Structures are given as C-alpha cells and as structure tokens.
C-alpha cells in the first residue's frame with residue numbers, strides 16, 4: 001500500500017483549530033489497496049473520489065491484496081486443490097479468456113474478486129478527515145482500512161502535529177470508548193499506541 005498526500009489547502013492555525021479543520025482540504029493518493037478496502041472508504045460521503053477504472057484498464061494479471069489469514073490455506077473443491085494465489089491466477093486467466101472471446105472489459109470484470117487492488121485519489125476537508133480517522137483507526141475497523149487510516153494519520157501528524165497528534169480512535173481522541181458491547185476492551189494499549197505515534 002502506498003499513501004501520498006498529493007496536495008492540501010489550509011488556512012492559518014491562528015484562526016483556531018476548528019476553523020482550520022473546517023476550511024482545510026487534503027487530497028490523498030492511495031495505491032495498492034483492495035477493492036474491499038476502497039468500498040469501505042467510499043462510504044464516507046463528505047469527500048470526492050477518483051478511482052482507477054476497471055472498465056477501461058485491463059485487469060489481465062491483476063494485482064491483488066492477500067490477507068495474512070489465508071496464507072498456507074489449501075482448499076479442495078470437486079477434487080481440485082487450490083490456494084489463494086492459484087485462485088487469483090485462475091480468475092485472471094478466465095478474465096483474459098473472456099476478453100479474448102470479445103467480452104467487453106466492463107463485463108469481463110464481473111469475475112474479479114474483492115481482493116483486486118486499486119488506486120484511488122480522494123479529497124476530504126479536515127472535519128471529515130478527523131471523523132474518518134476516528135472511525136477507521138479504531139480496533140473495530142477492518143484491518144486493511146485501519147492500516148490505511150493509520151498510514152494517513154502518520155503523514156498528517158508529521159505535517160500538522162498540533163492538530164493531528166490528538167486524532168485517533170475515540171478512546172484516544174475523546175478519552176473514552178464509544179463502541180459499547182463491541183468494544184475491543186484494550187483502551188490502554190490503544191491509547192499508548194496512538195500516543196507513541198504522535199511522539200515518534
């Protein structure tokens with residue numbers, strides 16, 4: 001996963017942190033995340049997105065994201081044994097064969113998996129970015145979008161420490177967990193992690 005802060009436009013911090021967040025915009029490029037991850041990202045509505053097309057870009061030999069949990073797992077179906085990488089190669093070949101048969105890329109892509117990696121550019125204002133980071137740096141968030149959110153936060157802390165070193169999941173940002181029964185119960189550990197992030 002590659003994350004880059006492509007551009008930002010900010011007002012001076014002298015106007016206050018609330019005003020800074022309200023009137024500032026941040027544009028990020030994220031490359032090499034799965035479609036499963038980008039699908040979660042684009043649920044955040046107060047933002048603009050541009051994503052690599054699967055209609056026009058060929059997905060022959062498509063790159064993909066492999067969760068650690070599938071490493072070493074071999075599945076047998078109807079006498080055919082296959083691991084995760086084998087299945088990805090098989091899907092890639094199936095996709096390629098469809099395109100060679102004259103199926104348009106926009107239809108052949110229907111066989112592609114959530115694991116397929118993608119590139120996305122998005123712009124959020126500071127308030128939305130903080131909202132996004134509070135939700136997605138939380139232990140309750142899915143691991144890939146959490147990794148992405150932490151990567152984004154690291155960049156922001158380096159560039160704007162005064163504002164973003166306070167940001168993290170609610171147990172760190174607000175000082176208490178808002179997840180109720182779904183809480184991970186590891187608030188001390190999580191707070192220590194984000195506190196280290198802002199001081200390193």
Ligand SMILES: Cc1cc2nc3c(=O)[nH]c(=O)nc-3n(C[C@H](O)[C@H](O)[C@H](O)COP(=O)(O)OP(=O)(O)OC[C@H]3O[C@@H](n4cnc5c(N)ncnc54)[C@H](O)[C@@H]3O)c2cc1C
Pocket residue numbers: 043044045046128131132135136140141142
């Ligand atoms: C741990 C986790 C698990 C999730 N699981 C699921 C799931 O199982 N199924 C599922 O469908 N989704 C799931 N989601 C996605 C979730 O439901 C939200 O769609 C996503 O987090 C976007 O957050 P949001 O709606 O608060 O804010 P954003 O879309 O980022 O908007 C920010 C805030 O702006 C305001 N806002 C935005 N648009 C409007 C509007 N049209 N009208 C009024 N106010 C608006 C709201 O106050 C909102 O909180 C999950 C999210 C998380 C973090």
